[in-house]
Amino acid sequence: MSSVKEQVVPFHFADVGEEEAQAAAAVVRSGWLTMGPKTIEFEQKFAAYVGAKHAIGVNSCTAGLHLALDAIGLKQGDEVLVPTTTFTATAEVVAYFKAKPVLVDVDPVSLCIDPSDAERRVTAKTRAIIPVHYAGQPCDMEAIQDIAKRHGLRVIEDAAHSLPASYRGVRVGSISELTAFSFYATKTLTTGEGGMVTTENDDLALRMRMMRLHGIGRDAWKRYSAEGSWYYEVLDAGFKYNLTDIQSAIGLVQLDKCDKMRASRKAIADYYTKAFSTERALELPVVGEDRESAWHLYVLRLNLEELTISRSEVIEKLRERGIGTSVHFIPLHMHPHYQKTYGYTAGDFPVASKEYQRYLSLPIFPGMTAAQLEYVAENVLEIVKAAGR
Numbered sequence: 001m002s003s004v005k006e007q008v009v010p011f012h013f014a015d016v017g018e019e020e021a022q023a024a025a026a027v028v029r030s031g032w033l034t035m036g037p038k039t040i041e042f043e044q045k046f047a048a049y050v051g052a053k054h055a056i057g058v059n060s061c062t063a064g065l066h067l068a069l070d071a072i073g074l075k076q077g078d079e080v081l082v083p084t085t086t087f088t089a090t091a092e093v094v095a096y097f098k099a100k101p102v103l104v105d106v107d108p109v110s111l112c113i114d115p116s117d118a119e120r121r122v123t124a125k126t127r128a129i130i131p132v133h134y135a136g137q138p139c140d141m142e143a144i145q146d147i148a149k150r151h152g153l154r155v156i157e158d159a160a161h162s163l164p165a166s167y168r169g170v171r172v173g174s175i176s177e178l179t180a181f182s183f184y185a186t187k188t189l190t191t192g193e194g195g196m197v198t199t200e201n202d203d204l205a206l207r208m209r210m211m212r213l214h215g216i217g218r219d220a221w222k223r224y225s226a227e228g229s230w231y232y233e234v235l236d237a238g239f240k241y242n243l244t245d246i247q248s249a250i251g252l253v254q255l256d257k258c259d260k261m262r263a264s265r266k267a268i269a270d271y272y273t274k275a276f277s278t279e280r281a282l283e284l285p286v287v288g289e290d291r292e293s294a295w296h297l298y299v300l301r302l303n304l305e306e307l308t309i310s311r312s313e314v315i316e317k318l319r320e321r322g323i324g325t326s327v328h329f330i331p332l333h334m335h336p337h338y339q340k341t342y343g344y345t346a347g348d349f350p351v352a353s354k355e356y357q358r359y360l361s362l363p364i365f366p367g368m369t370a371a372q373l374e375y376v377a378e379n380v381l382e383i384v385k386a387a388g389r
């Protein structure tokens, strides 16, 4: 067994503090703990921040994606295009409808969905495409919108990594018809668990607001408030997906800090990129000139032909030095469930399969100190130099 140092740099540490604690405590003291005025305020401010007409607070991005697919009327037997390099949530929501997530290979540079491979996989049953803005960088949205238009597909952006991010000057959240964000503990804005769906479309917004709270008609959450009524009507079999006021109060504080937190992550990314730029064994993330990344992740790729050790060994050596890392993602087609259910095999999707062998995600969070940052960069360099061919 190798010795493991106490963690010097965790993979992630949430940028929450006294202000968030006070905001959550104020809601607790108010006596109104579930969805209420704070959630409405959070939705309005979030919509304004990303430039969307509607923002619907939900208890996860997964719930948001599910509501979005419900709102477009996805049915059993339909197909939805999903990149294989993503978290299982992006595809599992399609299976909720007994529809098929059709996996798509990724672009070798951005690791976002490859539009041309997506187009090759369109069939008469394809209803939608879910581009994932991998690591925080927006996908090639022009190409995706073009495919969607030509084949009559709906576009639902998985923006779990990409707040705030923009494509050709337009904020993610106001590009496509539907966009789902995550406020999970490690995300760029966190409420512990939570999410938001944005849309310009009034009908979709109405449907998602209804379905996130049991399929009850307008303003179901108000039924216990002074202005609400005891009478309500159930209009469909909905879900329990609402965001609470405790979460929203934390979210409001986080939203105020969102630009500042993004600037910190960008500075960390710039530091890594400069530190690693002359090392042949390392390949650095590239952000397209027409887009801005949220820098949720800093995904480093190893030029394995320059090294005598594997990606997993690099991770283990970093762990021994007290540095937390992660891998985003094990492509979906390599997981037992997707192989068993849809017949994918480990060799499918050549780009995703190859890239998976050589990437790792380094610590990148706003509270990282200069000493921690230097420590990570120095150790990465030391490990790859010692293992150079």
Ligand SMILES: Cc1ncc(COP(=O)(O)O)c(C=O)c1O
Pocket: 059, 060, 061, 062, 063, 086, 087, 089, 090, 132, 158, 160, 161, 181, 182, 183, 184, 194, 195
């Ligand atoms: C790309 C992607 N999509 C969706 C999700 C699901 O987010 P949530 O945990 O808020 O449901 C995640 C979570 O890590 C993710 O990385």
